[in-house]
Amino acid sequence: MTGHYIALEGIEGTGKSTIAVRLAEYLEKRGIDVLRVREPGGTVTGERIRHVLLDPGGSVAPWSEALLFSAARAQLAHELVGPALESGSWVVSDRSVYSSLAYQGGGRGLGVAAVRAVNEPGLGKVWPEMVILLRLDAATGLARQENADRIGGEGVEFQAAVATAFDELATGEPDRFVVVDATDDVETVWRAVIERVEDRWAISSQA
Numbered sequence: 656m657t658g659h660y661i662a663l664e665g666i667e668g669t670g671k672s673t674i675a676v677r678l679a680e681y682l683e684k685r686g687i688d689v690l691r692v693r694e695p696g697g698t699v700t701g702e703r704i705r706h707v708l709l710d711p712g713g714s715v716a717p718w719s720e721a722l723l724f725s726a727a728r729a730q731l732a733h734e735l736v737g738p739a740l741e742s743g744s745w746v747v748s749d750r751s752v753y754s755s756l757a758y759q760g761g762g763r764g765l766g767v768a769a770v771r772a773v774n775e776p777g778l779g780k781v782w783p784e785m786v787i788l789l790r791l792d793a794a795t796g797l798a799r800q801e802n803a804d805r806i807g808g809e810g811v812e813f814q815a816a817v818a819t820a821f822d823e824l825a826t827g828e829p830d831r832f833v834v835v836d837a838t839d840d841v842e843t844v845w846r847a848v849i850e851r852v853e854d855r856w857a858i859s860s861q862a
């Protein structure tokens with residue numbers, strides 16, 4: 656593997672997607688090949704699974720949910736993320752396996768270790784090298800959310816459990832996680848993110 660895999664993570668309403676777009680553009684401007692993806696989705700199979708998972712009218716049991724997210728992710732790793740990293744591209748992902756660990760492992764109460772175990776076989780080495788956790792309290796996140804899907808529409812207690820799980824994951828893997836306070840405006844959040852990325856890979860802030 657020669658590329659670098661960066662995932663943006665957090666609960667609803669943290670501004671992850673905006674930061675992911677900016678980060679990809681920032682790297683591209685510096686001549687780096689970037690693949691930007693979002694989870695669940697990114698492949699034909701993955702987008703079909705996304706529909707099953709997020710349709711507000713759907714009924715999906717907790718383990719079915721965990722396995723479907725894992726299936727969509729395995730497809731993305733096989734078709735896009737793995738080959739991109741092999742070819743030296745960087746990958747900027749809006750969510751990753753860490754969302755499953757926090758939402759299904761923590762939020763749904765399936766257990767982080769069990770959810771990790773079902774994800775690992777489909778991913779192999781295709782695992783985020785840096786996870787940027789945009790941290791926000793659950794009530795603020797829900798207030799900022801524009802359109803709730805089936806999972807985003809869960810209540811504040813669920814979001815709080817997910818937020819706690821993200822915090823625990825960050826504490827458990829301090830070398831992988833970069834934790835940024837997302838309460839501030841997007842410019843402040845962006846500056847904090849890019850500082851940490853530049854520190855890690857010595858990318859010039861010029862250009």
Ligand code: TYD
Nearest residue numbers: 667694695724750751754755758759806807
């Ligand atoms: P999405 O439309 O991508 O929303 P967001 O802007 O919040 O990223 O919806 C993804 C939803 O699915 C979101 O509520 C988080 C949830 N999710 C999981 O529960 N587990 C996962 O593994 C992933 C990738 C997402």
